[in-house]
Amino acid sequence: MAGVTRYRGPAPRPRLIWQWQDDAACRREDLVLFFGPDGERQPERERRERKAKAICAQCPVRNECLDHALAAPEKSGTWGGLNEEERASERRRRQRRKTPVHVVEVPDDKACGGCETVKPATDFYREPRSSDGLRPECKDCTYEQRSQAEVVAS
Incomplete structure (x- = not known):
């Protein structure tokens, strides 16, 4: 195959699906801030999560991040300003909201x-x-x- 040049870099990401990540406030932050080390104690975890959530609060793509984390579903870390337990609660809340409500008309x-x-x-x-x-x-x-x-x- 003479004359054919092959691209040797990493495979490009689909721009439309992951484009929100390019604008994320956490893009240049240390991953440990959002995912935490193994064996982390509760007080350290709370401090770390507060810092991560402060960054998420200023993020222009926070909603897209949270939607991704709920749809994936991401099981660990801070995504869209919510930790694991908060995302599980939000996932249940959104599921309940999708459940149809039986409406009964009450007579006069x-x-x-x-x-x-x-x-x-x-x-x-x-x-x-x-x-x-x-x-x-x-x-x-x-x-x-x-x-x-x-x-x-x-």
Whole structure:
């Protein structure tokens, strides 16, 4: 293959995926500040993490860094201003936010299953598992049932 020149340097990184790292405030910092040495004691770890988080707080790509750490998921070190435990908590929070919420429309009025009178919805206790989000009996009937149960029990 005469005349062909081969590139002998490191393979170039994909610019679009990792470009945020080029602008990171931690780029020229010592890695030990963000990942810590083995056998590090709690007081030293807290001081080191405070310093790392101070750098992250000034970083222009903090959100991209955190998003990467949560998506990867990075298990150690300080990424996007959060340590391991904080990232695990944030990951769970984001997962809960993705979970659909079951919304029940509560009617304005409802017929009580106990006294059979129509009352405003505010006169009923909430029951998330019911189709309308309310208990079948009004608060008065529920109170009477509990009172009668206490008399029988004693």
